[in-house]
Amino acid sequence: MADGDAAAPSGQAGTILRVVVSAERIHRRVDELAASIAQCYQGRELVILGVMTGALVFLADLIRRLPINLRLSLISASSYDGPTICSNGIKSIGEVSDMIEGRDVLIVDDILDSGHTMRALIEQVRRKDPKSVRTCVLLRKVRPSVDQPAVDFLGFEIADEFVVGYGLDFDNLYRNLPDLNALPCPGRPEGA
Numbered sequence: 001m002a003d004g005d006a007a008a009p010s011g012q013a014g015t016i017l018r019v020v021v022s023a024e025r026i027h028r029r030v031d032e033l034a035a036s037i038a039q040c041y042q043g044r045e046l047v048i049l050g051v052m053t054g055a056l057v058f059l060a061d062l063i064r065r066l067p068i069n070l071r072l073s074l075i076s077a078s079s080y081d082g083p084t085i086c087s088n089g090i091k092s093i094g095e096v097s098d099m100i101e102g103r104d105v106l107i108v109d110d111i112l113d114s115g116h117t118m119r120a121l122i123e124q125v126r127r128k129d130p131k132s133v134r135t136c137v138l139l140r141k142v143r144p145s146v147d148q149p150a151v152d153f154l155g156f157e158i159a160d161e162f163v164v165g166y167g168l169d170f171d172n173l174y175r176n177l178p179d180l181n182a183l184p185c186p187g188r189p190e191g192a
Helices: 023-040 056-064 116-126
Strands: 018-021 046-052 070-078 104-112 132-141 153-158 180-182
Touching (some): 023 056
Parallel strands (some): 046 070
């Protein structure tokens, strides 16, 4: 195996193409994001709305580094269904908690791709009359032809490729990998 390549853990199908963002870089960036968020909300209480399930690992690491008063709420939103690498539009979105009314809210998600899920979440949060709404996303795919919503706190920009690990999955596999890894696209030759 070449440096930067990784095999899938035992019991998981497929081979990882390459490491896109190493665990070390992720941890350094999460520290930086937490410092920026803490500075932004210094002296204020924050409600963090974590988008499940992809953001679980990122969310857990992020909140442990935030030295501020915060409340945590979780919401389920899905746009990938089963063994697919393409967003199928929003399949489901949970209910936003009433606890956000009149409070500062930070939506934390794993990846910004088409932007449909984030737009829907922002709209739903705003209907609950929060004091403010900001967003924090671990990854944003660079897709010039797509009108993505602005992100207030961003971990990394990546190429338009399918990534797994650090909470992100393919058919609910690979979430446990510590790095973010490119997964070969089924039906598409490598490098295509």
